[in-house]
Amino acid sequence: MPEGHSVHRIARQFDRNIVGRVVSASSPQGRFAEGASVLDGRTATAVRAVAKQMFLEFDDELWLRVHLGMYGAWDFAGEIMVDATIASSNGRMGQTNQRGTELEPDAPILDDAGENSLTSIGAPRRTRVHVRMSEQTTGLADDGEDWPPPVVGQVRLRLLTSVTAADLRGPTACELQTPDEVAATIARLGPDPLVDDVAEGEERFAAVVRRKPTPIGLLLMDQTVVSGIGNVYRAELLFRARQNPHQPGRDVPDEVVRELWRDWVRLLAIGVETGQMMTMDDLGPDDYRKAMASRDDRHWVYHRAGLPCRICGTAIVVEEAAGRKLYWCPSCQA
Incomplete structure (x- = not known):
């Protein structure tokens, strides 16, 4: 998608x-x-x-x-x-x-x-x-x-x-x-970092998440909560935050919720500029070119089920979440 x-x-x-x-x-x-x-x-x-x-x-x-x-x-x-x-x-x-x-x-x-x-x-x-x-x-x-x-x-x-x-x-x-x-259609959508005021978007996003018992991994995919995040960005944002996708939104620390929003602001801008869902930071020139050429070298956990986590070596898990595949590291995101 x-x-x-x-x-x-x-x-x-x-x-x-x-x-x-x-x-x-x-x-x-x-x-x-x-x-x-x-x-x-x-x-x-x-x-x-x-x-x-x-x-x-x-x-x-x-x-x-x-x-x-x-x-x-x-x-x-x-x-x-x-x-x-x-x-x-x-x-x-x-x-x-x-x-x-x-x-x-x-x-x-x-x-x-x-x-x-x-x-x-x-x-x-x-x-x-x-x-x-x-x-x-x-x-x-x-x-x-x-x-x-x-x-x-x-x-x-x-x-x-x-x-x-x-x-x-x-x-x-x-x-x-x-x-x-x-x-009316737009009013039903969550904040979009490229459309809405970024600071106001952060407050809207945090306010919704902190009152929801729904797992944060599902909230990020809910377009009424935040706009534009799909399966790839969901998995990558949660890993970058070292956040367990199953934790209820209201139990996720406020600073983590806000960092998820700020990270989405960064990643969305990169995606629009490059056309790639690049989610790995601080790559050298050769690794960056490799990542831009192949999605297998571009992500931390997405589409890496069974492969070792790039940080801890634990096998990446894939499971069904509301009909979509959820990739995450059970160790880094415990």
Whole structure:
């Protein structure tokens, strides 16, 4: 499932390539045909990401709400302007590899797990699109393909400008909302470090956690408690805090709760900048490049069931928690 950093990167992609432009909207799959017909011919005016949801505004105060869920993704094709902050650090966005990519001489490391691709952001995806890793891409014309690109697979929504295509596949939610409905949706979400005041977010988060009997490992995944944390960040935040995931939130020391929030502020910023859920600190240059290239070298406990803890050597445990896999060290996090 895409976590908070991916959704913020998607919003940046839309800000550079879709906002301010008239779009043609269609639903090749047919499941969003009515909504697409309402959007068709409108101008995208703003975009914002909150938690794991993106809100794209069109003229007449009409909003498109998209929640990618477990399997959703946005595929981009054509002339793609890369956010300067993102381009400077990694150049690739999302979770896919694409053929024909031409890299600049100082190109970033390419993830063997398929994360951090320019052309697709969300669930793992393969794409046919030819993209150069530069501030202004050359798009499909170099491959001799027609414009717009042919629809491949089950595309819920296609947003098309004169030079850029954005295809949405497999979202949990894709709907039109009024400004009041958008506000109500956001009001139900916990604080997001990239949206809310960080100090106020800390107070909101701490206040909720300290009154909950729910295990802290479940609270971190509750988007009404804190926004954007998914399975990877949950496991890594708890390990970095040496916090037992089963301890009730109200029993977790206040200083630990606050440090969890502050650590989320740090890790989310790194994730948005690099496109990777990098959770290990103080790595030397070689180890850092290795970690950026492979998620197996990027995390403390996530996806390391049965392997020795990097700190104490105890085998990492994996168990089911509310239908999701929870990774933790029973010694360091006792």
